[in-house]
Amino acid sequence: MQEKLVEFANLLRENGVRVSLAETLDAFSASEVTGLGERDAFRAALRATMVKRSTELPVFEELFDIFFSGLGEIIKQASQAVQNALSMSDQEFQKFLDEITEMLKKEGKNLSELAKQLLQNNSGELERKINEAARAVKISGIERTIEENYFARALARQLGLDKIEAEIKNLREQLEKMDVGPELKAKLEEYLERRLKALDDIIRRFVRMEREKRDIKQKDDQRLNQIGEKSFYYLTEEELKKMNEAVNRLAQRLKNVITVRRKRAKKGRFDIKRTLRQNLSYGGVPFKLRFEKRKREKPQVVILCDVSDSVRNASRFMLQFVYSLQDLYSRVRSFIFVADIGEVTEHFRNNDSKEALDVALKGDIINVYAHSNFGYAFRSFVSDHIGSVNKRTTVIVLGDARNNYNLPHDGCLREIQQRAKKVIWLNPESRNTWGFGDSEMDRYAPHCDVVEECRNLNQLYRVIDRLVTG
Amino acid sequence: MFSSIEDVIERFAKNNYIASRRIATVIYLATELRKPVLVEGPAGVGKTDLAKVLSASLSFDMIRLQCYEGLDEGKALYEWEYAKQLLYTQILKDKISEVLVGAKGLTEAVDRIAAQDEVFFSERFVLPRPLLKAISSEQPSVLLIDEIDKADAEFEAFLLELLSDFQVTVPELGTLKAKHIPLVILTSNNAREMSDALKRRCLHLYIDFPDRAQELAIVKLKVPEAAAKLSEEVVTVVQSLRKLDLKKMPGISETLDWVKALTLLNVQSLDQELVNETLDTIVKYEGDVRKAQEELKDYVRRVRARRGTETGSDKDLLN
Numbered sequence: 001m002q003e004k005l006v007e008f009a010n011l012l013r014e015n016g017v018r019v020s021l022a023e024t025l026d027a028f029s030a031s032e033v034t035g036l037g038e039r040d041a042f043r044a045a046l047r048a049t050m051v052k053r054s055t056e057l058p059v060f061e062e063l064f065d066i067f068f069s070g071l072g073e074i075i076k077q078a079s080q081a082v083q084n085a086l087s088m089s090d091q092e093f094q095k096f097l098d099e100i101t102e103m104l105k106k107e108g109k110n111l112s113e114l115a116k117q118l119l120q121n122n123s124g125e126l127e128r129k130i131n132e133a134a135r136a137v138k139i140s141g142i143e144r145t146i147e148e149n150y151f152a153r154a155l156a157r158q159l160g161l162d163k164i165e166a167e168i169k170n171l172r173e174q175l176e177k178m179d180v181g182p183e184l185k186a187k188l189e190e191y192l193e194r195r196l197k198a199l200d201d202i203i204r205r206f207v208r209m210e211r212e213k214r215d216i217k218q219k220d221d222q223r224l225n226q227i228g229e230k231s232f233y234y235l236t237e238e239e240l241k242k243m244n245e246a247v248n249r250l251a252q253r254l255k256n257v258i259t260v261r262r263k264r265a266k267k268g269r270f271d272i273k274r275t276l277r278q279n280l281s282y283g284g285v286p287f288k289l290r291f292e293k294r295k296r297e298k299p300q301v302v303i304l305c306d307v308s309d310s311v312r313n314a315s316r317f318m319l320q321f322v323y324s325l326q327d328l329y330s331r332v333r334s335f336i337f338v339a340d341i342g343e344v345t346e347h348f349r350n351n352d353s354k355e356a357l358d359v360a361l362k363g364d365i366i367n368v369y370a371h372s373n374f375g376y377a378f379r380s381f382v383s384d385h386i387g388s389v390n391k392r393t394t395v396i397v398l399g400d401a402r403n404n405y406n407l408p409h410d411g412c413l414r415e416i417q418q419r420a421k422k423v424i425w426l427n428p429e430s431r432n433t434w435g436f437g438d439s440e441m442d443r444y445a446p447h448c449d450v451v452e453e454c455r456n457l458n459q460l461y462r463v464i465d466r467l468v469t470g
Numbered sequence: 471m472f473s474s475i476e477d478v479i480e481r482f483a484k485n486n487y488i489a490s491r492r493i494a495t496v497i498y499l500a501t502e503l504r505k506p507v508l509v510e511g512p513a514g515v516g517k518t519d520l521a522k523v524l525s526a527s528l529s530f531d532m533i534r535l536q537c538y539e540g541l542d543e544g545k546a547l548y549e550w551e552y553a554k555q556l557l558y559t560q561i562l563k564d565k566i567s568e569v570l571v572g573a574k575g576l577t578e579a580v581d582r583i584a585a586q587d588e589v590f591f592s593e594r595f596v597l598p599r600p601l602l603k604a605i606s607s608e609q610p611s612v613l614l615i616d617e618i619d620k621a622d623a624e625f626e627a628f629l630l631e632l633l634s635d636f637q638v639t640v641p642e643l644g645t646l647k648a649k650h651i652p653l654v655i656l657t658s659n660n661a662r663e664m665s666d667a668l669k670r671r672c673l674h675l676y677i678d679f680p681d682r683a684q685e686l687a688i689v690k691l692k693v694p695e696a697a698a699k700l701s702e703e704v705v706t707v708v709q710s711l712r713k714l715d716l717k718k719m720p721g722i723s724e725t726l727d728w729v730k731a732l733t734l735l736n737v738q739s740l741d742q743e744l745v746n747e748t749l750d751t752i753v754k755y756e757g758d759v760r761k762a763q764e765e766l767k768d769y770v771r772r773v774r775a776r777r778g779t780e781t782g783s784d785k786d787l788l789n
Contacts, residue, residue: 020670026505030673033502034475034495041475044495052669054510054660054676285560287553350757352715 001036002028007140008067009050011213015063017056023049039068066213071130074205075123078198085194086187096187097121115164118195130206133158142211152207161199168192247320247457300331300392302420304381306399307361308338308372314428318398319360321460323353333388337377342366343385374401374440375409382412389419397425397448401434401441408440413447423447426454426463471501471528481527487519488688496675497524506633506654508618508669511677513659514721518616520677521655525612530653533607534614535600537621543628547638548602551595558590591642602646605638610650619661626668633671682709685725692726696733703740704729707766708752714761720752728752742770 009024030045043064051060083093101120117125137154156162172192175185274290303322307315319336326332326348333345342365348356361368389395395416417423425448427434427441434441445451452463472478478494489497497520500507509517525532535546559566569586573579598606604613618626632638636648656672658664680688682705689701708725720728728751737744745766753762 018666020666022670026503026673029503030499033499040491041495044492045499047492048496048499048507048673048675052508052666052672052674053663057676285556287556352717352757354715 011063011067012050015059017051017059019050066209071127071206074202075126078202079121082194082198086190112167114159115167118199139210148207148211152204155203168196247324302388302393302395303334304397305336306372307336307368310402311400311428319357320353323348323356336360336366338366338368339370339373339376340366341377341380371404372402373406374403375407378412379409382415389416391421393420394422395420400427400429401444402438403440405438408443410443410447413444417447422449424450426452428455472498482523485523485526486691487523496673500673504651506656506672507675508656508672509675509677510658510660512719512721514723515677515679516722517657517677521612521614531609531611532614533600533604533611534616536616537618539620541621541625546599546601548599549597551597555590555595601632602638604652605636605648606646611652613652613654615656617659618656619658626665630667679712688722689725689729693729693733696729697738699739700732700737701729711762714765716758717755724752745770
């Protein structure tokens with residue numbers, strides 16, 4: 001059993017579930033407590049000891065089913081099929097099997113163990129034999145569909161299938177000589193025939209199942225990491241969905257970072273003056289200690305997000321990020337622009353992320369099919385919304401600065417910078433292409449405190465991390 | 471302790487808690503292997519109740535530690551009663567001067583005072599917090615560490631040490647070892663991912679929302695006075711709401727609240743107006759309420775249409 005559990009742990013690992021050695025040991029002791037008799041309890045024991053993330057539960061359930069019932073189930077189905085082919089009821093079949101056992105006792109002296117077990121329908125032993133043979137041919141190395149045939153043949157050889165074939169042929173010849181009724185004889189013949197086929201079938205299905213085990217590989221975590229390095233421009237629809245998940249996780253992680261840091265910074269140094277003054281009433285005995293209180297500014301953030309066609313994928317993702325950010329800080333104002341600029345703060349606050357993003361990108365708030373015009377957008381922002389920017393505000397611009405050769409109005413950005421605490425520009429384009437063609441990045445960059453390339457999730461994460469600490 | 475998994479189910483049932491086989495198995499394992507259990511799952515599925523029922527069915531004391539942002543050792547483990555120590559020194563000033571009588575020079579005086587150290591750093595002045603209480607308790611106990619995800623990562627690391635050895639070192643007093651290893655239940659709402667190290671030490675139990683039959687059984691158990699039809703309808707509505715994309719899903723506790731409220735209003739069966747008026751007992755956000763209303767409009771209409779034509783069972787419809 002221990003071997004089987006170790007193998008199962010390996011399988012879980014292959015499929016992206018992190019199972020440590022200690023957890024495997026726990027699984028041993030847990031399965032000893034519950035025993036193996038009851039499937040549900042055994043399952044629950046493994047589940048509680050080996051799977052520690054709720055997201056990994058489906059993988060576990062699926063693998064458990066395949067791993068712990070697979071072969072037994074296949075064998076059961078195979079013998080059921082034989083029974084059906086002979087059109088017998090359960091009782092008849094059982095009686096028939098008993099007869100065979102009787103017969104084998106008399107005639108089957110020279111039959112191999114496996115052949116006997118096969119004919120007597122001893123599924124437990126059969127299962128053990130097949131598992132043994134499977135280990136011998138190292139079936140755990142199977143990876144591709146085309147290898148199935150090879151492994152099936154190897155397994156058959158290991159089990160000595162050709163020998164069994166010969167043995168059964170022999171048995172049939174013996175059957176001819178025996179004096180049993182013609183009806184029973186016909187049935188026996190058919191049974192032998194079918195059993196042999198069934199074994200073949202069992203082997204094939206077993207090999208396929210083994211391959212499938214290794215195929216489920218839902219390495220979610222890994223895939224998310226890969227997405228982390230992938231540029232926003234090349235994301236597929238499905239990856240975008242995954243991305244949302246990643247962004248939410250990112251926001252969550254960010255939140256933790258913030259709480260920890262906030263806590264550490266909450267208490268300042270020991271304040272001698274205040275402590276003395278406070279404790280005058282106790283005759284100068286310091287009953288109550290006083291510390292300097294640190295004032296924490298709540299970060300105020302204004303976000304300007306480009307949603308034009310040139311940054312389509314990126315902007316969807318960026319908006320998702322804006323949405324998460326707004327959830328995180330209480331004082332965030334979000335604007336989107338192409339040429340016109342519009343505020344989406346309220347909108348984001350009241351709707352869930354998917355709905356909010358859809359509306360923002362559909363063009364209900366501003367015309368998203370216009371040609372992007374950063375200059376115009378900045379000028380409108382300065383004339384209409386400059387009040388939202390003050391000394392404590394961090395302004396974040398998300399966009400590629402592709403201005404379609406319109407007037408850049410970089411003076412407006414300068415004005416924003418002068419009023420704001422900080423201006424951060426995150427550009428989803430590669431740094432090499434800045435300033436070429438209609439990119440006005442070089443013109444805008446001097447008026448920003450931070451300019452970062454932000455092409456994928458990992459870069460974004462780094463930027464945010466700096467933003468939070470700074 | 472429990473004798474088998476069935477025993478867990480039975481004794482929990484006596485304490486008004488319907489434990490699925492999975493839950494019971496994990497609890498049984500926890501008592502047998504003496505391992506802490508980390509219970510995760512959405513809010514309001516009975517995570518905290520699990521600990522309460524566990525302590526009740528074993529008749530152990532329950533010691534609860536509610537976690538929050540900024541919780542530190544002083545609040546969780548022990549604190550020196552600074553004020554009390556000061557008060558004692560003030561009151562005992564005379565006695566202290568007696569000790570110092572005849573001391574030659576400052577050094578000797580300090581030495582004499584130092585010799586009395588343990589008087590002031592004794593268990594008398596230790597203010598035990600939940601964790602120390604659980605360790606030093608004379609009776610076996612159940613320690614509930616609630617909403618561990620709200621605590622900071624440092625606290626989690628500190629907890630690890632405690633959970634592996636069940637002993638605490640107080641520098642002035644020495645090491646205190648647990649007389650009885652407490653049964654530890656940690657709950658988490660998944661506000662953040664717990665560290666791998668912590669998870670490794672625990673048995674993991676994920677409690678999801680119950681299915682219809684289970685929830686109905688729970689309602690019947692907890693609010694026996696509710697009309698059978700009403701509870702069925704309420705459970706159906708709540709189950710269908712959980713399929714929506716809500717900010718906060720209604721938990722079992724919300725279902726129970728709703729049934730209780732409706733029963734208090736002497737309601738026998740749901741209708742549109744009632745649903746609208748009392749919806750905020752189960753859905754807590756503005757946006758969610760709107761979505762829920764949208765969903766329920768259809769539902770109530772269907773029920774009414776059905777009722778118009780025949781007064782038979784609603785069961786098919788409910789599914």
